[in-house]
Amino acid sequence: MSFINNWLRSDIQAINAYHVPASDDMIKLDAMESPFPLPDELIGQYLAYLADADLNRYPNPSADELRQTLRELMDIPADFGVLLGNGSDELIQLLALACETGDTILSIEPSFVMYGMIAKFTRLNYQGVNLDDNFEIDLSATLSAIKTHKPKLIFIAYPNNPTGNAFDRDAIETIITSTEAMVVLDEAYYAYADDSFLMDIAKYPNLVLLRTVSKIGFAGLRLGLLIGAKNTVTELDKLRLPYNINTLTQVSANFLLQEKDEIDKNAKVILTERSSLSTALSGIDGLSVYPSQANFILFRAPGANALFEALKTQGVLIKNLSSAPNLDNCLRVTVGSAEENALFITIVKAYYD
Numbered sequence: 001m002s003f004i005n006n007w008l009r010s011d012i013q014a015i016n017a018y019h020v021p022a023s024d025d026m027i028k029l030d031a032m033e034s035p036f037p038l039p040d041e042l043i044g045q046y047l048a049y050l051a052d053a054d055l056n057r058y059p060n061p062s063a064d065e066l067r068q069t070l071r072e073l074m075d076i077p078a079d080f081g082v083l084l085g086n087g088s089d090e091l092i093q094l095l096a097l098a099c100e101t102g103d104t105i106l107s108i109e110p111s112f113v114m115y116g117m118i119a120k121f122t123r124l125n126y127q128g129v130n131l132d133d134n135f136e137i138d139l140s141a142t143l144s145a146i147k148t149h150k151p152k153l154i155f156i157a158y159p160n161n162p163t164g165n166a167f168d169r170d171a172i173e174t175i176i177t178s179t180e181a182m183v184v185l186d187e188a189y190y191a192y193a194d195d196s197f198l199m200d201i202a203k204y205p206n207l208v209l210l211r212t213v214s215k216i217g218f219a220g221l222r223l224g225l226l227i228g229a230k231n232t233v234t235e236l237d238k239l240r241l242p243y244n245i246n247t248l249t250q251v252s253a254n255f256l257l258q259e260k261d262e263i264d265k266n267a268k269v270i271l272t273e274r275s276s277l278s279t280a281l282s283g284i285d286g287l288s289v290y291p292s293q294a295n296f297i298l299f300r301a302p303g304a305n306a307l308f309e310a311l312k313t314q315g316v317l318i319k320n321l322s323s324a325p326n327l328d329n330c331l332r333v334t335v336g337s338a339e340e341n342a343l344f345i346t347i348v349k350a351y352y353d
Helices: 003-007 040-051 064-074 087-097 114-121 139-149 169-177 198-202 230-239 247-256 260-282 304-313 338-352
Strands: 080-085 104-109 125-130 153-157 182-186 207-212 224-229 296-300 330-334
Touching (some): 040 247, 064 080, 064 247, 064 260, 087 114, 087 153, 087 182, 087 224, 087 230, 104 114, 114 125, 125 139, 139 169, 169 182, 198 207, 224 230, 260 296, 260 338, 304 330
Parallel strands (some): 104 125, 104 153
């Protein structure tokens, strides 16, 4: 037995690392990224802004300017606290670290895989509750699981990844009021959804929100935020590693996130393209297309593995979920540019002709 196998926790050895497929020279429609690069007219200004960064110094420890930039971008009230993370993943881990060893994290399934993975990393129990056949919350089963397992944290992605739908608001409010757990609504796709629980933070002391800039054009910045009551954020901030938001991310975000009109314009394009893409997929015999309030679409396809490989062979990478529980023959495609979407649809249509 090698040193690392003898040394490493057995439960960590038993899991697979988060897999990111190679995508060189591919049209990337697999990771819910924005298709829009920085406009040419902003590149020079951006580089000049970066030139003033003091890379020989540690970053601003509290990133005050960046937090204010995010408040203005997302219309976050001044009486709510904001905690920044190196992507939402770090904030999910931070919340897990606030728990006692052996506490339970509960989430619905299928959903974002990191909720379960981080539970394992931090020696917490994980309890999943299956969605119903329409990928909606099974409220009775969820309330029963809450009563039985008494979770410390409940994660609900809103809209949900990978299904794309936003769950019934009344069901979520029932969950929030039924438990002493902290309920974490992961609003990563807020820019494409019809609803948000942002203002409900004032109503429910056990509610916090997660958001990210990854889905609105800036995945490379690795910047997430947690929004909650100020006293909640103050206590959680004790778990944040010092200088967790690096200087280049802070400087870049402070410049790029000022472009609210550009960000909003791109979001509207994605909404239009999402509608067109959904209509086109629905017109292909044999495909089942699920409603989405995110920047991706989940669909069920006969022979999903073969379709995935056919797309890949022709230079288009989407997400193959067909081996995941409750997602047999399901694929997920990110909404790309009009040209990318058209190529994707052309390949799918040709495959089924």
